[in-house]
Amino acid sequence: MPALLAEDLLNEMIPPLKGTDSAGKAARWLDEFHVAQLPVLDQRRYRGLVTEADLADFDDPDTLLSELPLGYANAFVRPDQHFYRVMELAIENKIQLVPVVDERHEYAGVVTIADALAAFGQQPAGGQGGIIVLTMEERDYSLTQISRYVEENNAKIMSAQVVQDEVDPYRIRLTLKLNTDNLTRITATLERFGYVVTAQFSGEVVANEDEQERYDALLRYLNV
Secondary structure, eight states, X not given: OOOOBGGGSOOTTSOOEETTSBHHHHHHHHHHTTOSEEEEEETTEEEEEEEHHHHHTOOOTTOBGGGSOOBOTTOOBOTTSBHHHHHHHHHHHTOSEEEEEOTTOBEEEEEEHHHHHHHHHTSSOOSSOEEEEEEEEGGGOOHHHHHHHXXXXXXXXXXXXXXXXXXXXXXXXXXXXXXXXXXXXXXXXXXXXXXXXXXXXXXXXOSSHHHHHHHHHHHHHHTO
């Protein structure tokens, strides 16, 4: 099954702004496209995101965006990064969309968190279920073995996505969609056998406040 990469999820309907654009234009575009942030470019290079909060500090609509101290300059993904990294970055920074920037720091487009999750939901799957993300040494990967651990806890894997880890070329990231919301026993079993669970999302009450906050954030993004 092909991985869902950032370059496959670009939203062509959301345009970037330029440093030579005005704060007034940025405010109009934020309203027109129903987003809370928009990327700002210097030529083709990504500078950062302009937000509603940024514009609230400037009364003059003719102020150029190049004069604003933009944030989120490091909040971007590469075109070949997995859709989960898009979600992760959006949640960490509390943003609706994530810019995609190539190795020359040139802007390629944006991915919205809603688009990323909608695309994942189109993969073969059944029921609402939950999502578990694992990392492991490439040599340790065996979907048959992992499926056995999942099925021992009365669940099934409905879809699986494998991508190379962005940091360690000898590790992989495995995203599983399961047919159950109850992930506690499954993650405990996987961890007991040496798998590293980096994230999990479910519709049930989750094990800790941090995990609940991340899941709630996903639901908020979907309702934007």
